[in-house]
Amino acid sequence: MRTLHTFHGGIHPPEHKSESNGRPIAQAPVPRHLVVSLRQHMGAPAKPLVQPGDKVLKGQLIGEPAGFISAAVHAPTSGTVTAVEPMTVPHSSGLPDLCVAIEADGEDRWAEHSPIDYKSASPQAVLDHIRDRGVVGLGGAVFPTHIKLQVNGKLETLVINAAECEPWITSDDLLMRERADEIVKGIEVLQHLLQPAETLVGIEDNKPEAIAAMARAAEGKGIDVVAVPTLYPTGGEKQLIKILTGKEVPSGGRPYQIGVVCTNVATVYSVHRAVNLGEPMISRIVTVTGNVRQPGNFEARIGTPVDELLQLAGGALPDTSRYIMGGPMMGTPLPNSGYHVQKASNCFIAASDSLFPPEPPAMPCTRCTHCAEACPVNLRPYELQWFIRGKNFDKARAYNVFDCIECGCCSYVCSSNIPLVQYFRYAKSELMERDREKRAAEMARQRSEMKQQRLEREKAEKAAKHAAAAAAAAKSETAEDKAAKQAAIAAAVERAKAKKAEPQNTENLSPAVQAEIAAVEERRTKSGEAVNEEA
Amino acid sequence: MSSPHIFEGHGVGQTMFRVMAALVPGIIVYVIAFGPSILVSLAIASITAVAVEALMLKIRDYPVKPFVFDGSVLLTAWLLALSIPPMSPWWLIVTGTVIAVVFAKHLYGGLGNNLFNPAMVGFAALMISFPAYMTHWPAPMALTSAHLGFADQLSYMLTGSLPAGMDVDAINMATPLDTLKTQLHLHHTVSEVLRMPIYDVIGGKGTVWIAVMYLLGGIYLWRARIITLHIPLAFLGGLFLMAAFFYLKDADHYVAPWFHLVTGGTMLGAFFIATDPVTAASTPKGKIIFGLGIGALTYVVRVLGGYPDGVAFSVLIMNAFVPLIDAYTQPRVFGHVKQEEASR
Numbered sequence A: 001m002r003t004l005h006t007f008h009g010g011i012h013p014p015e016h017k018s019e020s021n022g023r024p025i026a027q028a029p030v031p032r033h034l035v036v037s038l039r040q041h042m043g044a045p046a047k048p049l050v051q052p053g054d055k056v057l058k059g060q061l062i063g064e065p066a067g068f069i070s071a072a073v074h075a076p077t078s079g080t081v082t083a084v085e086p087m088t089v090p091h092s093s094g095l096p097d098l099c100v101a102i103e104a105d106g107e108d109r110w111a112e113h114s115p116i117d118y119k120s121a122s123p124q125a126v127l128d129h130i131r132d133r134g135v136v137g138l139g140g141a142v143f144p145t146h147i148k149l150q151v152n153g154k155l156e157t158l159v160i161n162a163a164e165c166e167p168w169i170t171s172d173d174l175l176m177r178e179r180a181d182e183i184v185k186g187i188e189v190l191q192h193l194l195q196p197a198e199t200l201v202g203i204e205d206n207k208p209e210a211i212a213a214m215a216r217a218a219e220g221k222g223i224d225v226v227a228v229p230t231l232y233p234t235g236g237e238k239q240l241i242k243i244l245t246g247k248e249v250p251s252g253g254r255p256y257q258i259g260v261v262c263t264n265v266a267t268v269y270s271v272h273r274a275v276n277l278g279e280p281m282i283s284r285i286v287t288v289t290g291n292v293r294q295p296g297n298f299e300a301r302i303g304t305p306v307d308e309l310l311q312l313a314g315g316a317l318p319d320t321s322r323y324i325m326g327g328p329m330m331g332t333p334l335p336n337s338g339y340h341v342q343k344a345s346n347c348f349i350a351a352s353d354s355l356f357p358p359e360p361p362a363m364p365c366t367r368c369t370h371c372a373e374a375c376p377v378n379l380r381p382y383e384l385q386w387f388i389r390g391k392n393f394d395k396a397r398a399y400n401v402f403d404c405i406e407c408g409c410c411s412y413v414c415s416s417n418i419p420l421v422q423y424f425r426y427a428k429s430e431l432m433e434r435d436r437e438k439r440a441a442e443m444a445r446q447r448s449e450m451k452q453q454r455l456e457r458e459k460a461e462k463a464a465k466h467a468a469a470a471a472a473a474a475k476s477e478t479a480e481d482k483a484a485k486q487a488a489i490a491a492a493v494e495r496a497k498a499k500k501a502e503p504q505n506t507e508n509l510s511p512a513v514q515a516e517i518a519a520v521e522e523r524r525t526k527s528g529e530a531v532n533e534e535a
Numbered sequence B: 001m002s003s004p005h006i007f008e009g010h011g012v013g014q015t016m017f018r019v020m021a022a023l024v025p026g027i028i029v030y031v032i033a034f035g036p037s038i039l040v041s042l043a044i045a046s047i048t049a050v051a052v053e054a055l056m057l058k059i060r061d062y063p064v065k066p067f068v069f070d071g072s073v074l075l076t077a078w079l080l081a082l083s084i085p086p087m088s089p090w091w092l093i094v095t096g097t098v099i100a101v102v103f104a105k106h107l108y109g110g111l112g113n114n115l116f117n118p119a120m121v122g123f124a125a126l127m128i129s130f131p132a133y134m135t136h137w138p139a140p141m142a143l144t145s146a147h148l149g150f151a152d153q154l155s156y157m158l159t160g161s162l163p164a165g166m167d168v169d170a171i172n173m174a175t176p177l178d179t180l181k182t183q184l185h186l187h188h189t190v191s192e193v194l195r196m197p198i199y200d201v202i203g204g205k206g207t208v209w210i211a212v213m214y215l216l217g218g219i220y221l222w223r224a225r226i227i228t229l230h231i232p233l234a235f236l237g238g239l240f241l242m243a244a245f246f247y248l249k250d251a252d253h254y255v256a257p258w259f260h261l262v263t264g265g266t267m268l269g270a271f272f273i274a275t276d277p278v279t280a281a282s283t284p285k286g287k288i289i290f291g292l293g294i295g296a297l298t299y300v301v302r303v304l305g306g307y308p309d310g311v312a313f314s315v316l317i318m319n320a321f322v323p324l325i326d327a328y329t330q331p332r333v334f335g336h337v338k339q340e341e342a343s344r
Ligand code: SF4
Pocket: A371, A374, A375, A376, A377, A378, A379, A381, A403, A404, A405, A406, A407, A408, A409, A410, A411, A420, A421, A424
């Protein structure tokens, strides 16, 4: 037995796993119409490579990564592209994203695809192979996997995140029960790439079947399957690493800084399919549960309409009023079911007011500190909400609002029903906006100073030219005139010189400005990371 | 709507009513020891508190119903009523309650915004303004032959008149804590004083049993995760350590530490008053400092000060330091190297 560690706080919401984990994974039929978003991952959206009317094959690249943090997008089945335009996607912003609509031809014909022998290929070739197959983290943050696996230096621990701590979701559970061998094959790819000293699979102890299946498959592979206590948010990347290794990822930092790489179990399964079978990420396991007749798990193509999945689950019950993508703690609310499966869609929950009663109206905070006792990051949510309501954002920053992982524990326990997480999201976006503005203002100031200098230089040059011309003309003039003019010329040159001699601190940025920009950049990355990888 | 989509769902009201429920065993023993007059005190305080709260909410243009039913004002009323002598005249209870609700709570901005514990502000105001009424406690029923029936108690509280042939001194006596102080001033030793009837099992220990019930109620609050043990234990610890220090130095002039734990407002203060979340320190370390401070100050006021008990004043003094304590005891955040003093 390993000694396990703990993190501060955490909660025990009702699990609601048994609704959906009783039946095996069912294959969802390939839908007639698919809508594939080009922003399925963290970072820049993929650049579309197809146009309406194009024929595509299953697994064909339809969007190529644009920029360093981006990922490839593939056609989930064969058919015809009917549109490439902005459409609504399940994202908390509610903003439309560029999507590729495909009408399936029913043949489901593969494009050419081939595996890679990862043992003989160079590590970089394997990473490129994974990148080109659009593999991203399936735990929720959808961070491009090939970037996560690019680690220089010695790796202590490879952590496979299979905690699945969010209530209602069982997709990882079922995947482990049914496909443990394939998962282990994926882990072996990662072990080969990263050469970790130890490999740990963390599974919450409310999934005994999954633990048994994984332990069986992992035997003799140098993989330690560890049952961790059921406590939300154990599946948070930093929380799970703490539990398994006792080490804390530094604030604003990345796990590799402490010698750890952490990957979600479904992602590892996709790595196996990408590397050993050559298949791009075009499907995933989705839990469909909540207010439906027959909750269960489905292996569905990316781009499958949510409505069709709901039908497979027996249909949503009549009093369903809204939907949640993801779990009830961190999931994205959806007003209706007119969306499509994304790589990030681990679960769709049909919600009714009786299953998910709306939160009662908020009362003033009584400083009961229940929120702080539940916070896995050890923040003081009541202090933060107080500052934020007073628009004292700098204070919120000083009280580490950017360390908030938006797990929702504080809102869950708050006895005054204060929507704390909403306050923190608001404060973060407000602070980031301010930082952006500050940076923009700084840049504008530099530009205007530069312009000012250029104008002055031109003026001085003009003055000198005039002076020279006058000097030429002066030859015919009286000595007295000459002397006066020469004095004027000298004065003009002097003036010009003096102007030039003024400090020119904008050609190279001053250390102060550079520091400021560096600080802003750091805050930006920090806030980006606040989006937590949730199992 | 945004995440989270589920809630544990105890309202403020539920919390407050559970705290009140935790007081009930203490109140029952109180009735057994001192007669039912305490129930009248509780009722007068409650009615006054709700009426004044509703009025203040109306004036301040707040919705009356959710705030009255959050239970916080009733709890304030109860804590005040349990802190002052049980057979107090009605106007004393009303005055204290009005001060607590209007001045200590609403003029600070209402629920969640007050710096000072409202019940203790009410108590302190009464103590300063009407010391005579505040220091006269009825003798425990077991100790006086002249004890009053409920009708007589009620009539005394409402009209101030006693049955013919009785005067106030016949039914009142100083509390165990007060007696000790007075007697020590008269140069008796502690062991002599403790031989007085007020300290015997059925008599003085009546107050001890109330304290034990408050302790049990406090343990329930802890088990129900309504309070943490930081403040009560630090409070009791601070008081105990101070008392032990002086007791060990001079057992003739300083009473044993256990005595301080079970007399006066110690248990009520430790588990129900100092733990008022709005006015207490909120960080784990801060709570310990806050509790220790109250415990130590309580001892100082009891032994050196002019008042028989020191809980109320100690709580108020420490209330004033809460913002400072909180700011300097912020715990270490996950992934940070050490605790930060974010206030600076
Ligand atoms: S949402 Fe943020 S503040 Fe609230 S418990 Fe989670 S990490 Fe702490």
